[in-house]
Amino acid sequence: MAQKILLTGGAGFIGSHTYVELAKAGYEVVILDNFSNAQRDVTDRLEVISGQDVTCVEGDVLNAPLLDKLFADHKFDAVIHFAALKAVGESTEKPLDYLTTNISGLYTLLGAMKKAEVFSLVFSSSATVYGQPDQLPVPETAPRSFNNPYGYTKLVCEQSLEQVAASDDRWAFGILRYFNPAGAHDTALIGEDPNDIPNNLMPYIAKVATGELEKLSVFGDDYDTPDGTGVRDYIHVMDLARGHVQSVDALLRTGNSHTVNLGTGTGYSVIDMLRAYEKAAGKDLPHQMAPRRAGDVASVYGDPDLAREVLGFQAERDLDDMCQSSWNWVSRRKNT
Template sequence: MATRVLLTGGAGYIGSHTYVALCEAGYECIVLDNFSNAAHGVPDVLEKITGAPVQLVEGDVLDRGCLDHIFHAHHIDAVIHFAALKSVGESIANPLAYMQCNIGGLVTLMQAMKAAGVYHLVFSSSASVYGNPEALPVPETAPLSYASPYGYTKLACEQIIAQAGAADPKWAVGVLRYFNPVGAHPSGLIGEDPKDVPNNLMPYIAKVAAGELPQLSVFGNDYPTQDGTGVRDYIHVCDLAAGHVLSLKSLLEENAGHLVNLGTGQGYSVLELLDAYSKACGRDLPYQIVERRPGDPAASFADPQRARDVLGFQASHSLDEMCASSWHWINTGAQKPG
């Protein structure tokens, strides 16, 4: 019998790509999503890509009754918990909503898992738990902090997972600290499509390239980096999805948890990314330099060694491939869900 995995937030950006990777690797998946940040058409598109119907529960991870029902109705071997609110700016404006969804969601889920006797969990954490990194590349042992309520929720969730594990050794949790996921599935049928003005750089540039936004604002060009603009570690979302498959496999085989960075180890500046995207879309994209944004680190990129050692994970897509796949997704708009 195939290993069955519950994907909370499985209709979202990273969840949908991971769904495809898991199906390709032979796992059976159930998606739980409340569609607060996903188009209702995503399950149909996933069916089109994988060639098999999607098992979908439309519901909320805060709804304990809904979770109990899922665990009662299906034999679940493991859970990948993507469902969360993820906008740094929104979290500053509305921190309580972030505490409730991100921290409350994890606690509700882990309680339901425990009651069902399911102890294998992959958790979506973030490089935001490193705050403003002191040394580069950033290893998992770097000091932890946060610069926003969103970052706080990820750090708090990691601590909750650690404490639950200390109290009950049955837990085997893979904590994955994503750097900056970008790009889209090669089919061009799934990708990141923010409802509002994007918070993240690549989706913003994509909207400039598509003519939906006039120009990119580059926050500061006087950082101590190669060209003065902020440097980040961008990772193709398909590489990230492959990392989840490896994490799950390791949890199930080793019956032990891990905590790893998922990044490439390579940092690119804002202007380097803009240049690569300009090449992908075939025109120079307009930008203006504006004031630094408070709280933004000058540079952040992962030390990817532990993920390589523990999971055998190695990102393979180049920056050009990340930009090309994003632009392909933007141009396959007619088939876009929603």
């Protein structure tokens, strides 16, 4: 019988792509999402892509009675927990919302899992837990810190999972530290769709390409990098999605926890990204140089070796693929 996964935040950007890969791998999936940052038609699009009915429950991960009912109605083998608030800037304005959704949300979920005796969970962490790393590529053993309330929530969640895992060896956690997810599904039916001004580089460039934003400001061109602009590790969202399948496979197969980076191990600069997007969109994109932003670092890219050793994970898609799939998605979305 197919193994069954609860996918919190499964209507969101990374969650929806992960749904596709889980369905392809033969898992049965139930989405829980409150649609605070997702379009309602995502589930229709997932049905087209996966060729199967999508089970989606609208609700909040903080709603303990709802979670208890979900776990009573379904016999889940594991949970993949994406549901969270993720905008770094907003987290400094509304820290309490972030602490509640991200930290209390995880605690509520773990409480329901414990009652139902479901002990395997994949958690969406972030390279933000490395703060300003002083070693490149960043290994999983690098010291952890935080620069903002969002980063604090990811650090506290990781540490909480470590405490819980140490208390009872039935728990198995896959803590996945994402670098910068980018791109979209090849069908251009799902992708990243921020309503507000995007926080991240690729969706910002995408909105410049569609004409929704006037121009890109490149913050800092005097860093110690090949072209002077900031360098980051971008990973195609479909590679990232596959990493979740490999993580949940490993948890269910071995019962052992793991904490790994999910990145490519390659850094691309802001200008690399801009040029690749211009190639994908077939036009020049307006941009201007601007002063460095406080707190930004020159380069961050992850060491991908442990994910390869533990999960057999390796990113396969390159920057051109990220930009082309993103452009296909945003240009189609704008015209439908």
